[in-house]
Amino acid sequence: MIVAQRKPFPEILSTIRDYEKILTVGCGTCVAVCLAGGAQEVSTLNWELSAARSLRDQPLELGEATVTRQCDHEFLAELDSLVQGYQALLSMACGVGIQFLAERYPDKPVLPAVDTSGMSGNRDVGWYEERCRGCGRCVLASTAGVCPITMCAKGLLNGPCGGTSGQYCETNPDQPCAWHTIYHRLAGQGRLKDILEYQPPQEWRNQVPRTIVQPGYGHELENEGAETA
DSSP: OOOOOEEOHHHHHHHHHTSSSSEEESSSSSSTTSSSSOOOHHOOOOOOOHHHHTTTTOOOOOEEEEEEEEEEEHHGGHHHEEEEEESSSEEEEEEHHHHHHHHHHTSSSSSOOOOEEEEEEEEEETEEEEOOOOOOOOOOTTTTTTTTTHHHHOOOOSSTTOBTTTTEETTTTEEHHHHHHHHHHHHHTTOGGGGOOOOOOOOOOOGOEEEEOOTTSSGGGTTTTTEEO
């Protein structure tokens, strides 16, 4: 199962600062089980965002929807009639689900509300694609929903490199260049300035065993070594 934790609230608030109509999308499986991104968490986050923006006198129209799995295209279809009414989508799914959501709606900014600790998406029966390394610091908001760590052969957080050939990677003529996709998707959304946002070196927080305690749950477990969201 994929485990995730909600991003710090100030970070989420900063991510949505340019938008007034946002659809918050939850996922009903892994992140719901670990209490990070199910229907209840979607409602709670929307309430917090609405209150924070009201205090700043910045109107915010929020919608909410929770699908069975964001990492399965068949379940995303139920959102087709909803997304066009919003400027951006705020996803509470894992990094795989966020990327599938961004792939289905490439004209909409898809922004992550959680940080992930796992893994692969179901493209078809017996066909799985790795989309997330569970790095613990999701940058998908500034890369148009394309993970540069998994989708770039060199895992570049700041790209592209000098070896890209048009839309393909120098390592394999059949491998799309992740940064080519990032560039054109950002350009199509009018957010090309985001490609200039420098990403510091990754901490690789997934290299050591961690205990994650979600806020409001299991206070007795918050002992030494526990990591709270």
